[in-house]
Amino acid sequence: MAGYPVWANALIQIEGRRCGRQSTLAPGRALMQGQIMVYSAAFAFLDGVSGRVVDEMIAFDWATTSLGRPETWPAALKAQIATMLACPAPMYLVWGPDLISFYNDAYRPMLGYRAATAMGTPFRILWDSIWTDIAPLVDIALSGKVAQVTDMRLDLAREGKPEEAYWSFSYSPVFDDRGAIAGMICVTGETTARVLAERRQREADERLELALSSGAHVGMWDWDVVNDSVRSDRRFAAMYGVDPAAAETGIPIAEFFRGIHPDDRERVTREVADAMAWTGEGDAAGRFASEYRLVQSDATIHWVSARGRCIADESGRCVRFPGVSFDITDRICTEQQLRESEARARLNAERVQLAQEAGAIIGTWFWDLLSNRFTCDEPFARHFGIAPALGHEGLEIEKVAELVHPDDRAGLSEAVQAAIARGGPYAHQYRVRRHDGHYHWLEAIGRVDHAPDGTPVQFPGVLIDVGARRALEVERDTAIAELRALTDQLEQRVADRTAELMRAEEALRQSQKMEAVGQLTGGLAHDFNNLLAGISGSLELMALRLSQGRVNDLDRYMDAAQGATRRAAALTHRLLAFSRRQTLAPKPTDIAALVAGMTDLIRRTVGPGIVLETHGADDLWTVLVDAPQLENALLNLCINARDAMPEGGRITIEMVNRRLDKGNARFADIPDGEYLALCVTDTGTGMTPEVMEKVFDPFFTTKPLGQGTGLGLSMIYGFAQQSGGQVRIRSAPGEGTTVFLYLPRHDGPVERDGVDATGVTAKPSGAGETVLVVDDEATVRMMISDVLRDMGYRVVEAADSVEGMAVLRSDERIDLLVTDVGLPGGMNGRQLAEAARELRHELNVMFVTGYAENAVLNSGHLSPGMQLLTKPFTVDALVMGIQAAMGASARRYEPHAS
Numbered sequence: 001m002a003g004y005p006v007w008a009n010a011l012i013q014i015e016g017r018r019c020g021r022q023s024t025l026a027p028g029r030a031l032m033q034g035q036i037m038v039y040s041a042a043f044a045f046l047d048g049v050s051g052r053v054v055d056e057m058i059a060f061d062w063a064t065t066s067l068g069r070p071e072t073w074p075a076a077l078k079a080q081i082a083t084m085l086a087c088p089a090p091m092y093l094v095w096g097p098d099l100i101s102f103y104n105d106a107y108r109p110m111l112g113y114r115a116a117t118a119m120g121t122p123f124r125i126l127w128d129s130i131w132t133d134i135a136p137l138v139d140i141a142l143s144g145k146v147a148q149v150t151d152m153r154l155d156l157a158r159e160g161k162p163e164e165a166y167w168s169f170s171y172s173p174v175f176d177d178r179g180a181i182a183g184m185i186c187v188t189g190e191t192t193a194r195v196l197a198e199r200r201q202r203e204a205d206e207r208l209e210l211a212l213s214s215g216a217h218v219g220m221w222d223w224d225v226v227n228d229s230v231r232s233d234r235r236f237a238a239m240y241g242v243d244p245a246a247a248e249t250g251i252p253i254a255e256f257f258r259g260i261h262p263d264d265r266e267r268v269t270r271e272v273a274d275a276m277a278w279t280g281e282g283d284a285a286g287r288f289a290s291e292y293r294l295v296q297s298d299a300t301i302h303w304v305s306a307r308g309r310c311i312a313d314e315s316g317r318c319v320r321f322p323g324v325s326f327d328i329t330d331r332i333c334t335e336q337q338l339r340e341s342e343a344r345a346r347l348n349a350e351r352v353q354l355a356q357e358a359g360a361i362i363g364t365w366f367w368d369l370l371s372n373r374f375t376c377d378e379p380f381a382r383h384f385g386i387a388p389a390l391g392h393e394g395l396e397i398e399k400v401a402e403l404v405h406p407d408d409r410a411g412l413s414e415a416v417q418a419a420i421a422r423g424g425p426y427a428h429q430y431r432v433r434r435h436d437g438h439y440h441w442l443e444a445i446g447r448v449d450h451a452p453d454g455t456p457v458q459f460p461g462v463l464i465d466v467g468a469r470r471a472l473e474v475e476r477d478t479a480i481a482e483l484r485a486l487t488d489q490l491e492q493r494v495a496d497r498t499a500e501l502m503r504a505e506e507a508l509r510q511s512q513k514m515e516a517v518g519q520l521t522g523g524l525a526h527d528f529n530n531l532l533a534g535i536s537g538s539l540e541l542m543a544l545r546l547s548q549g550r551v552n553d554l555d556r557y558m559d560a561a562q563g564a565t566r567r568a569a570a571l572t573h574r575l576l577a578f579s580r581r582q583t584l585a586p587k588p589t590d591i592a593a594l595v596a597g598m599t600d601l602i603r604r605t606v607g608p609g610i611v612l613e614t615h616g617a618d619d620l621w622t623v624l625v626d627a628p629q630l631e632n633a634l635l636n637l638c639i640n641a642r643d644a645m646p647e648g649g650r651i652t653i654e655m656v657n658r659r660l661d662k663g664n665a666r667f668a669d670i671p672d673g674e675y676l677a678l679c680v681t682d683t684g685t686g687m688t689p690e691v692m693e694k695v696f697d698p699f700f701t702t703k704p705l706g707q708g709t710g711l712g713l714s715m716i717y718g719f720a721q722q723s724g725g726q727v728r729i730r731s732a733p734g735e736g737t738t739v740f741l742y743l744p745r746h747d748g749p750v751e752r753d754g755v756d757a758t759g760v761t762a763k764p765s766g767a768g769e770t771v772l773v774v775d776d777e778a779t780v781r782m783m784i785s786d787v788l789r790d791m792g793y794r795v796v797e798a799a800d801s802v803e804g805m806a807v808l809r810s811d812e813r814i815d816l817l818v819t820d821v822g823l824p825g826g827m828n829g830r831q832l833a834e835a836a837r838e839l840r841h842e843l844n845v846m847f848v849t850g851y852a853e854n855a856v857l858n859s860g861h862l863s864p865g866m867q868l869l870t871k872p873f874t875v876d877a878l879v880m881g882i883q884a885a886m887g888a889s890a891r892r893y894e895p896h897a898s
Contacts, residue, residue, distance in 0.1 A: 041071070042070040045082050046058075046081075049085045049086055052108065053103060053104055053105045053108055053119075056119050057102070065098070065100050065120050066096050066097060066100065067096055076175060076177050076182065077095055077182070080174055080185060081102055084103075084104050084185065085104050087104060087106070088106055089106060089189070090107040090187070090188050090189060091103065091104050091106070091107055091185065091186060092104070092107050092185070092186050093174065093184075094123040094183045095182055098122045098124075099122055099124060099183060099184075100120055100122060100123075101118055101120065101121050101122070107188070110156070110158065110188070112157070113158065113159065113366075114126060116377065129155070130154050130155065137149065137171050138171060138184065140171065141171035141173050142181060142183075143173075143181075144173050145173070146171065146173075147170065147171040148169075149167075150168045150191075151168055151195050152166065152167055153165070153166050160366065160458060160460055161458075164196075166190070166191045166192045166195040167188055167191060168188070168189055168191050169186055169187060170186065170188075171185075172184060172185050172186075172187075219232065219236025219239050219240075219324065220232060220323070220325075221236050221256075221308075221322065221325070222320065222321075223321035223322070224319075224320060225276070225318050225320060225321055227250075229250035229252070230255075230256055231247065231249070232248070232256075233248075234247070236325060239259075239304065240259035240294060241258070241259040241294075241295075241297055242255055242259070259294050259295060260292055260293070261293035261295055261301065267292070268290055268292050268306075272288060272321075275287060275288035275308070275310055275318075275321075276310055278318075286309055286312070286318070287310075288306065288307065288309065288310070288321070289305075289306070289307050290305075291303060291304070291332075298662075301329075303327070303329045303331075304325045304326060304327055304328060305325065305326045306323060306324070306326075307325075307326075308324070309323065361462050361463065361464055362379055362380060362383050362442065362465050363376060363377050363378070363381070363383060363462070363463050364376065364380060364461070364462045365377075365446075365461055365462075365463070366458065366459075367459035367460070367461075368458055369420065369456045370457060373394040374395055374400060375391060375395075376391040377391065380463060383463070384400065384403050384434070384435070385403070385434065385435035386399075386400075403433050405430065405432065405433070408430035411428075412428060412430045415428040416428075419446075419448050420456045420459065421456075423454075424447065425445075425446075425447055426445070426446045426448060426461065427444070427445045427446075428443070429441060429442065429443045429466060430442065440465065441465075441466050441470050442463050442464065442466060443463070443466045444461055444463055445462055445464060446460055446462070447461065528568065532564075532568075535564045535565060537560075538558070538564070539557075541553075541557050542558065565872060568872070569872045585626050586624045586625050586626050586723065587624070587625075587626070587627060587751045588623075588746050588748050588751045589622065589623055589624070589630070589750065590620075590622065590750045591616075591620060591623060591676055591678060591743075592616045592620050594627055595614055595616070595653055595678075596614070598631055599612065601635070602634075602635065605635065605638065605639060606638055606639070606642040609647075610641075610642055611649070612651050612653070613650065613652045614652075614653045614654075614655075615654045615655070617655070617657065619657070620657060621657050621745040622746045622747075622749070623676050623743040623745065623746050624724075624746040625723050626723070629719050630678075630719075630743075633715070633716045633719055634680070636713075637680040637716065638651055638680060640713070641680060641681075644684030644686075645682055645684040645685075649683040649684055649736075650682070651680065651681070652679075653678070653679070653680055654678075654681070655676065655679075656676075656679070657674070657677075658674070658675050658676070658742070659673075659674050660673060660674075660675060660742075669726055669728070673745070674744070674745040675725065675742040675743060675745060676743050676744075677741070677742050677743075678740075678741040679739065679740050679741070680739045680741075681736060681738040681739075683736045684737060685734065686731045686736055687732075687733070687737060688733055695713050695729060696713055696727075697714065716741070720742070720743070723743060723744075724743075725741065725742045725744055726742045727741050727742070728740045768793070768794060769794065769815035769816065769886065770793070770812065770815050770816075771793045771794070771795050771796070771814075771816045771882075772796045772797075772798065772808070772814050772816070772817050772818070772819075773785050773795055773796070773797050773818045774798040774800070774801065774803070774804040774817070774818070774819040774820065775799075775818075775819070775820040775823075776799055776800055776820065776822075776823055776824050780820070780848070780871075781799070787875055787878055787882075791879065793882075796814070800823055800824045800825035801823045801825035801827035801828070801829075801831070801832045802825040802826070803825075804817075804819065804823075804825075804836075805827070805835060805836075808835070808836045814836075814840060814843060815843075815844070816843075816844050816845075816846065816882070816885055816886055817832075817833060817836055817844070817846070818845075818848060818882075818885075819832055819833060819846075819847060819848070820847075820849065821849035822850075829847055829849070830847075833845045833847070833866070844865050844866075844885045844886065844887075845866045845867070845885070846867040846869060846881055846882065846885040847866065847867070847868050847869065848869050848873075849869075849870065850870070850871045865885075867884055867885045
């Protein structure tokens with residue numbers, strides 16, 4: 001082991017014993033033992049240093065350079081090389097009269113395509129393309145001074161084409177063993193990303209300054225901080241989704257912040273607060289600059305750049321905050337595309353590196369189209385049986401084409417000529433004869449670059465071995481054919497299985513329907529049994545007390561029976577509301593006035609522990625709705641909100657005009673159009689998604705047993721649907737609940753209560769007029785007739801529509817028709833009324849019904865001269881309905897003395 005250090009000989013001997021034989025490691029070769037690299041004596045100064053560049057340095061034939069063999073190198077050079085290789089920063093060293101090049105692993109990627117030949121190349125030849133730029137700096141360093149530059153633009157053409165790149169580096173002289181200047185060392189770093197980013201920022205600032213000075217802004221705002229009033233132009237308001245008319249007069253800043261993307265809102269709020277707190281230094285104090293996203297009405301995202309500044313009063317408090325916003329969506333998209341492109345480029349580079357290491361890429365080529373010089377790397381040359389030196393120096397393309405399979409030459413020529421003509425990417429598969437004489441499938445992938453005038457300049461590319469892939473494709477085609485045959489057999493089995501699954505799903509849906517019906521009927525039976533028990537028991541006790549002559553307790557039993565009757569009526573009312581079959585008397589209604597009239601009742605209902613707030617604009621639209629039913633729905637919502645806040649909280653009732661388009665109408669599940677939204681928000685416990693899926697189901701309740709029927713929200717849902725609107729809920733556990741009740745806008749004036757629409761002078765009831773009562777239920781007909789007689793009217797009764805029509809066709813005087821809607825005899829109540837008015841044009845009509853048949857209401861309105869009374873009803877309600885139908889003044893029921 002002559003010429004090796006003692007420690008190197010020891011390691012080699014250990015390695016030989018471990019392998020069971022005497023080591024015969026040849027001089028100049030390296031031995032890997034763990035992480036320790038042991039080199040020949042010529043490279044002993046690299047002990048402990050490893051890396052790709054070290055391997056290249058050892059493999060290089062230094063005898064061909066002016067430096068000679070490494071054994072003759074001066075100690076100063078070896079020390080500089082060892083120091084440079086151990087440094088993680090990008091560095092290179094040039095030495096001797098020819099300035100022979102050395103570099104470390106961190107610098108190697110900066111060489112680009114030159115990396116394959118850079119080691120040992122004279123510096124002047126290596127960087128000939130930029131020599132005119134760096135030569136003065138080299139002269140300074142070789143004169144004994146340090147040359148240092150920052151952000152210098154150098155076109156290194158690392159990928160063989162022009163590029164814009166910036167560098168910060170320093171050239172420092174290095175000295176030989178005698179102290180004479182022998183070369184220089186460079187510490188460098190690429191600053192392209194920072195320089196370009198700063199350039200873009202300067203350009204953006206210049207555009208902003210130009211906009212501020214010229215008025216060419218996208219949108220401008222002025223925030224009166226003291227009064228929290230933001231005024232803006234129409235472009236700014238539209239950008240943030242705010243009503244432009246309202247923005248011109250001034251609205252709270254929170255209205256604009258609603259348009260900011262939820263993920264950016266907190267950050268922008270913090271940046272505004274920082275500007276108002278005068279954080280920052282120098283000119284940055286009190287200034288606001290931010291980029292964030294805005295969510296448009298169509299759910300698209302726009303990026304804006306906002307710039308503003310605080311204006312302070314004498315005490316230093318921010319009182320005004322003007323600024324502008326620019327739409328920078330295009331710039332952001334471009335930057336994102338650039339980042340994605342750079343990421344793809346890095347990924348492709350890594351893939352190429354991995355492919356080369358794995359053997360997928362056979363080799364690379366570079367074809368200079370202007371000189372027709374074709375060069376290739378050593379793997380490429382070896383695969384084609386070409387001398388590596390010839391591949392490096394260049395050869396004619398025709399020599400390479402001779403190795404292509406005769407059957408593939410024409411196609412290859414056409415593909416190459418087409419790529420050169422059009423420019424851009426190129427890919428083609430063909431067979432070539434390797435050095436062993438066998439043909440193998442290859443794929444050539446490259447790119448043709450054109451000059452600005454369209455002249456083809458260069459054609460770089462790589463070769464990939466696709467033999468295994470084509471073999472797999474043959475196997476794939478065979479497998480596909482077999483799979484297709486199997487698929488033909490499986491199709492029928494799949495169809496049979498699908499039919500079976502559909503039958504099972506239909507059975508499951510039917511089962512679910514029956515379960516829902518069972519739940520509904522079970523709940524009805526339970527509640528009505530309770531109510532009927534109260535009514536029946538009260539009537540039996542009344543009969544018993546009367547037989548005993550004890551009349552003092554009768555009032556108590558009558559009150560109990562009437563109370564149970566009212567609860568039963570309320571239950572049927574809720575059921576009809578849920579089924580959208582309840583009786584509605586919609587009128588043009590002022591919702592603001594309705595809510596204002598209910599405020600005291602709601603406050604008393606929810607109790608002192610709940611804070612009630614109402615908000616509504618002055619220009620709320622009119623809606624066509626049954627006002628009492630809406631009041632009932634609103635009270636139910638407030639009671640639910642109260643129950644969700646056992647420790648107290650806040651209920652907010654808000655009324656807003658909403659124009660729903662395709663985007664936000666999807667949330668409400670209603671057609672596009674104009675709606676008034678009545679929103680009830682609480683700060684209660686909120687609901688889980690599982691609960692929200694069931695809140696509109698009949699009899700579903702989260703309240704303890706006996707504290708709720710589970711029909712409140714289902715009634716509201718049915719009422720909203722029947723009114724042409726919709727109800728929706730937003731909630732989350734611990735964040736409260738908001739119920740949105742959407743009602744369609746009505747084009748028309750509000751109908752005020754207490755006005756005699758007919759203009760007929762009221763007259764006392766019961767002056768001998770004749771009333772025709774038509775109802776197939778004898779008990780109801782009897783009760784109505786008795787009340788009419790007690791009021792002083794003459795009554796004619798009919799059990800169905802046939803009897804009723806017979807009376808109407810007679811000469812009998814009829815002043816009022818009281819009819820049930822659902823009648824036997826071939827005609828319903830509405831048809832009977834229409835037929836009656838054909839015979840008696842001025843006849844007044846009062847309908848009595850358990851639910852609103854479609855025949856009763858005409859587009860949501862009763863015809864003039866018609867009244868509607870819902871079963872079950874009280875005697876007072878019947879009397880008031882008859883008085884209204886006859887045009888008499890309202891008074892309580894006082895039966896005539898018998």
